[in-house]
Amino acid sequence: MLDWLIIGGGIHGTHLAHVLINQCGVSAAAVRILDPHARLLQAWSKRAENTGMRYLRSTRVHHIDINSRSLERFGQEKQPYDSNLWIDPYYRPSLEIFKEHCQHVIDTYQLQDLHTHGQALALHRVRNGWRVDTDSAKLKTRKVLLATGRQKPFIPDWADPLIKQNAPIQHVLDMTFDMQHVSNEAQVMVIGGGISAGQIALKLMSGHSVTLVTRHPLRQLDFDSSPCWLGPACMDSFEEAQYPRRRWMLGEARHPGTLAQDVYKDIHTAIEAGEMLLHQGEVVNANMTNDNRVSLTMVDGSIVTVDYVVLATGLQAVQPKHTWLADTIKRYNLPLADCGYPILDEKLRWAKGLYATGSLAELELGPAAANIAGARAAGRRWYERE
Template sequence: MEWVIAGGGIHGCTIATYLIKAKGIPASQICIIDPHKGPIEKWKDLTSRIAMPFLRSPSVHHCDIHPFSLHYFNDGGSDVFYGKYKRPGLDFFNHHSEAIFTSIGLQERWQQGRVQGVTKSGNHWVVETDSGSVEGKNLVIATGMNERLSVPEWAEELRENRPTQVGHIFQENLPLITPDIAVVGGGITAAHLVIKLSREHPGRVVQISRHPYRVHDFDSDPGWLGPKFLRGFHSLSSYKKRRQAIHDARHRGSVTSELRNRLRRLEDRGAYRFIQDELEGSGVEGSTLSLSLKHSRWEGKTLLLATGFCPKIMKTEWVRELVRKEGLVCAQCGFPIVNEHLEWCDHLYVSGPLAELEIGPVARNIAGARKAAERIIRSI
């Protein structure tokens, strides 16, 4: 096998598409390892849970090699793009992705399994999974961060003791959704979830956030997609300063302007309440959950956390063991130091969060997947 890709989400599938369509690598020389049954299945699951109608990314950000592929794919429907940035509808984006992956036979290159370890054998990588081993000359780690949920400390005990009432919206088994409902979080995931629940249970939903809505069209300034900001970023020899630049550039916990407008209309109609407050304690009495806030109190039946993913991907055990065995170099923040082609060492590439000290703040999103694919194919 020429290429083994660990991760079959947006990043892994985009890289496979570029290898096949842009570099002419035979599909038979590629293997994608992923715990799920097919391409971008986890993406589809997570976005459907919050009923996300449109992507935050503009129409030129997708899994195909041609920037205007989504426009060419459109059969004339007027409702597949939204707003001035032509954000694609989720169903349309997924349909386009499926068509691309089918055309190159990606499903046939799939091995369902979870990576358990990676070792070097001669000039090949051996990837051990719970469904067998795969050997390849080149390895791409594109596992993303979907496996590690961010759960506040105060919620851990509640979630453990009341799994049918308390949970993270992205955990495998969701609690039963029974009003009254509280959604904890102030970002775009929480916003989509509140809109969905407010329509299903009007007047029975509360959103609790430590901060007011932060309105930004994108999760970082579009200048980070090109030389406007990246020229200065790449001139930083200090990876500590690069990490700080990434931190400062990200609009964490933000929502788009159209989402804020939709939420405001729902709030005006009394479909939900927004509470900006700090949590001080929690409790349970019978089947009733309670949250003690600094300036108020909530009682209800269901508590949903929309608090994102844990940023500490380098805690993944098999990645840490690979770093130790191969002597891979990491920055002070624990993330890889890679070359311009995203090589961590010879024939070992990274994408997504692992590539952000080279790609910059957009590394984790769809634009970052395209940039990573372009960098990797330039090296071969």
């Protein structure tokens, strides 16, 4: 029997496996990471590459290693004179150095050896632990960590039927997104006002004519929630609050639909140079034309027809009772707050031997729960709060 089965080999699952083994003293032989992809971090890397992201939004202290200065040191040793590795303000790492550092940590600590290929489909209590039924095996473990992240791209209602008809529409965070499908010189509409929309609009600009459609004016903000949520300044009052109040605080603290400074500036420059169009409005309806284009009706009644639509509308927050965990929640009466999210204890335990991180732990870890900082905060719950 394993000691720990971590379900999900993304940033959270990989970092927390590293913490368990190299910080909490759990034997590597007794830990496995279950993930359906060929490599750890594959889902995250693919989505980050899809967007054309050049720099992370988070800073150099947020990465998958344990020592917070590890990424900075790695960058300095590897390419000491390359100033493109980081961007001000806050010394944010380039995607390139971040990914190289992830691989360095995975190789150094042989984390890839922990990877078990598969998708968890069901969880059952057994004597002394849990049995995780996957698409190909039944795995027994004393403890389970749910590190499944958010996986479902948010598809607006008007786009759903068109996608089913194979209309020229893709979501940039879909694992199958492929820019090669957007032919050269195509007129492309990018839908969304957040950083992924900004990044993919900039990437598509070379070779395509791009219109960015946002519901609100472009908004610049360094982070998607204030850094005060990474420490006691904000987290103390969060931890003291009741769950309905915590849910309200999460809503107030997060700033989706905002752009980091570099992306904001590049978009403004492109718009001023006439290389990109900005349309403030909302799509309310869409149809496919006879020549396989997409005709979109905007909220002001105007109609715009384009060759291709790229959705950059984020990943959907799905309550766990609407996922593969539904039966487990019901069978073992796992506690949920009114908002449908797990009630965990301060060690992130949902039930005996069952733990969660990422957005599943947001009522415990706060607004940055799903971010890289959230993975690090989860790790600290295990080794700092003994």
